[in-house]
Amino acid sequence: MNDNRVIDIAIIGAGASGLMLGSLLKDMDVVIFDGNSKAGAKLLVSGGGKCNITNEWVEPMHYLGNPHFINEVLRHFDQYSLLEWLRERGLDPIVKGNSQYFCPKSSSQILDIFKRENSDNLLYLNQKVVDIIRKDLLFQIETASEVYRAKRVIIATGGLSFSILGADDIGYRVAERFGHTITPTAPALVGFTLQKEQFFFKELSGISTDVEIKVDGHNCLGALLFAHRGISGPAVLDASLYWHRGQIEIDFMPGWNLEDHYRSKKSISSLLPMPKRLSKALLEHYSIPDLPTHRLRVEDREKIVGLKNYRFSPSGTFGYGKAEVTKGGICVDEIDSRSMMSRKCKDLYILGEVMDVTGRLGGYNLQWAFSTAYICASSLQKSR
Numbered sequence: 566m567n568d569n570r571v572i573d574i575a576i577i578g579a580g581a582s583g584l585m586l587g588s589l590l591k592d593m594d595v596v597i598f599d600g601n602s603k604a605g606a607k608l609l610v611s612g613g614g615k616c617n618i619t620n621e622w623v624e625p626m627h628y629l630g631n632p633h634f635i636n637e638v639l640r641h642f643d644q645y646s647l648l649e650w651l652r653e654r655g656l657d658p659i660v661k662g663n664s665q666y667f668c669p670k671s672s673s674q675i676l677d678i679f680k681r682e683n684s685d686n687l688l689y690l691n692q693k694v695v696d697i698i699r700k701d702l703l704f705q706i707e708t709a710s711e712v713y714r715a716k717r718v719i720i721a722t723g724g725l726s727f728s729i730l731g732a733d734d735i736g737y738r739v740a741e742r743f744g745h746t747i748t749p750t751a752p753a754l755v756g757f758t759l760q761k762e763q764f765f766f767k768e769l770s771g772i773s774t775d776v777e778i779k780v781d782g783h784n785c786l787g788a789l790l791f792a793h794r795g796i797s798g799p800a801v802l803d804a805s806l807y808w809h810r811g812q813i814e815i816d817f818m819p820g821w822n823l824e825d826h827y828r829s830k831k832s833i834s835s836l837l838p839m840p841k842r843l844s845k846a847l848l849e850h851y852s853i854p855d856l857p858t859h860r861l862r863v864e865d866r867e868k869i870v871g872l873k874n875y876r877f878s879p880s881g882t883f884g885y886g887k888a889e890v891t892k893g894g895i896c897v898d899e900i901d902s903r904s905m906m907s908r909k910c911k912d913l914y915i916l917g918e919v920m921d922v923t924g925r926l927g928g929y930n931l932q933w934a935f936s937t938a939y940i941c942a943s944s945l946q947k948s949r
């Protein structure tokens with residue numbers, strides 16, 4: 566497949582941002598490289614196979630990163646522009662959970678659009694890029710078996726999460742080589758592992774309950790799932806975005822107060838707003854008798870109130886293998902928000918998750934990938 570000619574635009578990564586960029590670059594000489602044998606592997610598994618494409622509410626507050634930069638990017642291609650672009654191509658996403666937009670049937674619906682829109686572009690699959698250097702004003706792209714030359718290179722290689730879907734560190738390595746600062750990376754949107762004191766959670770594996778988690782000044786509401794390895798579920802994944810070691814605080818009974826139930830004749834296990842198996846297990850763990858509230862001792866009532874601000878330090882996370890995204894990455898101060906071009910290296914562009922912007926759970930990361938691709942495409946088209 567060696568290409569002796571000079572490629573005009575080489576996109577490294579046929580994921581969300583790379584495929585969107587290719588779709589928007591009509592009549593240009595575009596080659597998309599990917600180490601996988603198929604394009605869009607992560608897109609296919611996103612959102613439980615239905616791809617949570619975007620959200621009704623998309624603001625800088627839904628991201629970890631430089632709010633000014635994030636705002637500049639989102640305002641040029643927001644959720645409404647994305648939805649319109651998809652509808653024009655026959656995909657009408659449906660809303661779930663009040664504000665999250667998903668593919669109605671499966672993620673392959675959005676991938677089919679990208680395949681169609683990229684049909685004029687060359688897609689070099691099974692071409693894992695191992696290095697990119699600058700030579701004679703051109704970029705030299707090295708894969709395991711070939712060397713290509715390109716005028717412009719787009720890093721759309723995503724983060725480090727889910728290496729089984731093709732993730733690797735090439736984006737960070739190349740950026741660093743060209744003088745970029747890399748904010749330390751960590752797995753995010755991921756479950757927490759536990760310390761010894763919370764090992765009893767593991768016996769509750771499979772139970773899900775609504776909670777509010779406070780971490781680093783942020784409140785994360787939603788379901789917590791007790792898992793074999795620790796805790797997971799939407800509220801925990803969101804909390805992991807803001808966690809940097811240290812304590813988190815869980816309210817196992819958001820919006821519920823014990824004082825409102827003093828007169829009830831029901832036993833406390835039936836009163837607690839959580840699955841009965843969980844309330845029984847918590848009562849047993851804390852040696853609280855299962856009696857109506859007014860018959861409980863003061864110290865037992867205090868233990869129950871303590872479940873509204875249960876503090877502990879997770880021992881770690883489930884790691885990159887289970888994380889939906891990677892936080893940290895290429896510092897955005899060194900990227901031009903009007904073009905996504907590197908401020909350190911002319912004709913090098915950076916898109917999507919590889920940069921130091923990470924969204925909460927809810928479609929924010931795909932929106933980011935698509936918005937950065939849109940800005941880059943507009944700039945490349947103008948430069949023709």
Ligand SMILES: Cc1cc2nc3c(=O)[nH]c(=O)nc-3n(C[C@H](O)[C@H](O)[C@H](O)COP(=O)(O)OP(=O)(O)OC[C@H]3O[C@@H](n4cnc5c(N)ncnc54)[C@H](O)[C@@H]3O)c2cc1C
Nearest residue numbers: 578580581582600611612617694723731917918928930931
């Ligand atoms: C299980 C799971 C579920 C998710 N669900 C959602 C969701 O519902 N909504 C949401 O907003 N976000 C979701 N995300 C996150 C979202 O998928 C990513 O943030 C998004 O895909 C990032 O887009 P990207 O273009 O930056 O990178 P990616 O989509 O990851 O694409 C990067 C591409 O680069 C390729 N690549 C990497 N290294 C090389 C190399 N050396 N050579 C050649 N190619 C290379 C990869 O194979 C990949 O195809 C989910 C992630 C996971 C893992």
